[in-house]
Amino acid sequence: MQSRRGAGALVGAGFADLDMQATRTTDLDGNDKVGTICRALRRAIIEQALEPGAKLPEDALGERFGVSRTIARHALGQLAAQGLVELRRNRIAVVATPSWQEARAAFDIRIELERLVVRQLAGNLSRAQIAELKAHVDAEEAARAGPDAVSIRLATEFHILLASMTNSPILIRYVSEVAYRCCLTLSLYSRPHSSECAINEHRAIIDALAAGKADDVIALMHTHLDSVASRALLSPAKPRERDLLEILAPYAADESGAGKVRRKADLNGGASE
Amino acid sequence: MQSRRGAGALVGAGFADLDMQATRTTDLDGNDKVGTICRALRRAIIEQALEPGAKLPEDALGERFGVSRTIARHALGQLAAQGLVELRRNRIAVVATPSWQEARAAFDIRIELERLVVRQLAGNLSRAQIAELKAHVDAEEAARAGPDAVSIRLATEFHILLASMTNSPILIRYVSEVAYRCCLTLSLYSRPHSSECAINEHRAIIDALAAGKADDVIALMHTHLDSVASRALLSPAKPRERDLLEILAPYAADESGAGKVRRKADLNGGASE
DNA sequence: GGCATCAGCCTTGCATGCAGTTTGGTTTAT
DNA sequence: ATAAACCAAACTGCATGCAAGGCTGATGCC
Numbered sequence: 343m344q345s346r347r348g349a350g351a352l353v354g355a356g357f358a359d360l361d362m363q364a365t366r367t368t369d370l371d372g373n374d375k376v377g378t379i380c381r382a383l384r385r386a387i388i389e390q391a392l393e394p395g396a397k398l399p400e401d402a403l404g405e406r407f408g409v410s411r412t413i414a415r416h417a418l419g420q421l422a423a424q425g426l427v428e429l430r431r432n433r434i435a436v437v438a439t440p441s442w443q444e445a446r447a448a449f450d451i452r453i454e455l456e457r458l459v460v461r462q463l464a465g466n467l468s469r470a471q472i473a474e475l476k477a478h479v480d481a482e483e484a485a486r487a488g489p490d491a492v493s494i495r496l497a498t499e500f501h502i503l504l505a506s507m508t509n510s511p512i513l514i515r516y517v518s519e520v521a522y523r524c525c526l527t528l529s530l531y532s533r534p535h536s537s538e539c540a541i542n543e544h545r546a547i548i549d550a551l552a553a554g555k556a557d558d559v560i561a562l563m564h565t566h567l568d569s570v571a572s573r574a575l576l577s578p579a580k581p582r583e584r585d586l587l588e589i590l591a592p593y594a595a596d597e598s599g600a601g602k603v604r605r606k607a608d609l610n611g612g613a614s615e
Numbered sequence: 616m617q618s619r620r621g622a623g624a625l626v627g628a629g630f631a632d633l634d635m636q637a638t639r640t641t642d643l644d645g646n647d648k649v650g651t652i653c654r655a656l657r658r659a660i661i662e663q664a665l666e667p668g669a670k671l672p673e674d675a676l677g678e679r680f681g682v683s684r685t686i687a688r689h690a691l692g693q694l695a696a697q698g699l700v701e702l703r704r705n706r707i708a709v710v711a712t713p714s715w716q717e718a719r720a721a722f723d724i725r726i727e728l729e730r731l732v733v734r735q736l737a738g739n740l741s742r743a744q745i746a747e748l749k750a751h752v753d754a755e756e757a758a759r760a761g762p763d764a765v766s767i768r769l770a771t772e773f774h775i776l777l778a779s780m781t782n783s784p785i786l787i788r789y790v791s792e793v794a795y796r797c798c799l800t801l802s803l804y805s806r807p808h809s810s811e812c813a814i815n816e817h818r819a820i821i822d823a824l825a826a827g828k829a830d831d832v833i834a835l836m837h838t839h840l841d842s843v844a845s846r847a848l849l850s851p852a853k854p855r856e857r858d859l860l861e862i863l864a865p866y867a868a869d870e871s872g873a874g875k876v877r878r879k880a881d882l883n884g885g886a887s888e
Numbered sequence: 889g890g891c892a893t894c895a896g897c898c899t900t901g902c903a904t905g906c907a908g909t910t911t912g913g914t915t916t917a918t
Numbered sequence: 919a920t921a922a923a924c925c926a927a928a929c930t931g932c933a934t935g936c937a938a939g940g941c942t943g944a945t946g947c948c
Contacts, residue, residue, distance in 0.1 A: 399898090401900095411899095411933085416688075419689055423696035424696070432940060434900085434940095451785060451786060454731060455724065510720040512713075523785070648901085673930070674930095684903085685901090705908085707929070
């Protein structure tokens with residue numbers, strides 16, 4: 343046994359069912375144990391089982407996945423390279439907590455990358471591929487009954503599925519990475535997910551892709567991603583649990599006027615600094 | 616000591632002067648030993664001291680940099696995540712050898728990303744930043760006398776310098792990564808580097824940025840990168856040492872001409888051993 | 889009572905050791 | 919002589935052990 347104390351940090355985070363699942367994505371990670379941990383952690387992150395800021399001690403990870411710290415450490419390094427984890431020297435790794443500006447930048451990048459995807463794909467999809475896309479959207483539809491986390495993951499994976507049809511490893515990788523990053527930001531800034539419109543937009547994109555109308559697809563994808571970003575990032579700062587100092591600011595100075603809600607949050611809220 | 620055989624693989628690769636240099640770039644890598652090795656290796660790769668396909672045994676790396684295999688391994692993992700190194704299970708890591716299609720895709724992505732950069736930067740640069748850019752181009756100019764490798768590196772770093780002025784960590788990172796990848800492909804497919812035009816184009820971009828004419832800058836950057844890509848990737852396939860089968864094809868049927876060059880050494884020797 | 893100091897544990901940083909896989913040369917059988 | 923089999927060295931995959939740095943709670947001082 344190697345755990346000392348931190349094991350508890352992860353135990354409650356909902357790992358029960360995603361240990362060895364390690365399904366597709368693409369091949370952002372290898373096929374070895376490191377890759378397994380990466381996929382499991384990423385999935386936990388994008389499904390919000392691990393919220394931004396959650397601690398990821400090497401010991402606990404290693405114990406949980408039945409590997410040594412060495413491997414857990416390596417996996418954290420990979421996830422850090424993908425921007426999902428923050429690694430500070432001599433400190434416990436944590437799930438990344440992108441700022442609002444970073445989130446916005448990620449969406450901007452994503453829009454450009456996915457423009458490349460649909461530009462290349464428009465009119466070049468096989469019948470089987472179109473069927474696969476439609477099946478995925480059907481799965482999204484079905485998942486509306488389930489938890490939001492799954493809907494969000496499926497919506498993200500729709501875009502990754504699209505990218506994977508380009509057969510361009512680089513494009514696939516960057517789209518995957520940035521899509522996951524965007525997905526991560528949703529858990530930070532987005533209000534309860536409303537997926538119905540996204541699903542319709544996905545269907546529209548598929549139709550336009552099948553019709554081969556490149557310009558239309560590009561426009562559709564752009565507005566789709568833009569609206570996703572807008573829904574997610576509407577308020578320049580809606581720090582859920584991000585900055586303890588900001589959260590507690592309203593409570594800080596009101597020893598007297600107990601009923602008041604001092605909107606200190608506007609400070610970094612409006613200015614979006 | 617820990618080297619067994621492969622130590623020699625790297626000794627001849629020109630590491631003498633780039634061990635602990637570990638200059639800026641941005642913060643693609645950490646500040647620790649792993650980051651040091653990453654930066655050194657990346658620099659060796661983009662300066663073509665390590666050609667695509669060169670072997671990178673963990674032992675040799677560790678010995679050369681005075682660290683254990685663990686660290687060397689981690690560094691290789693990071694570089695693999697950035698696409699500069701290829702990692703196959705149970706096999707020696709090698710410098711990445713992107714296909715022509717991948718190279719083209721990398722340039723396409725780069726064009727989009729750098730469009731974001733200049734769009735954001737146009738008209739928003741301080742006097743000091745403009746001076747810094749001009750100084751960099753001057754350095755490029757000065758480096759024309761030196762080896763091509765340095766010119767290529769400086770040209771790449773001009774773009775990274777631009778990106779770093781956006782203050783968007785994500786954009787900086789992706790531009791850096793993809794720029795390095797493109798730089799790597801130059802050593803595969805490009806003919807002897809001709810840098811004079813690139814330098815002029817860089818100056819033009821700076822001027823347009825300073826003038827704040829966003830559309831002009833975007834167009835300039837686009838044509839600049841496009842021409843770089845064209846110069847580099849003009850011939851859809853010019854495999855320098857890539858495909859052993861292709862290289863040896865001419866030699867296949869001539870047992871008679873014995874006085875020819877003893878190509879045995881170039882087989883795997885040209886790259887690493 | 890409040891604040892600075894400090895000690896001990898938790899955690900990371902890194903090296904080393906062992907086991908399994910690949911490699912390339914040698915041996916052996918045809 | 920050729921090709922299959924084999925064997926030893928090299929290399930990777932991974933776990934473990936030790937030292938150093940950060941965090942937490944306790945102690946002492948103001």
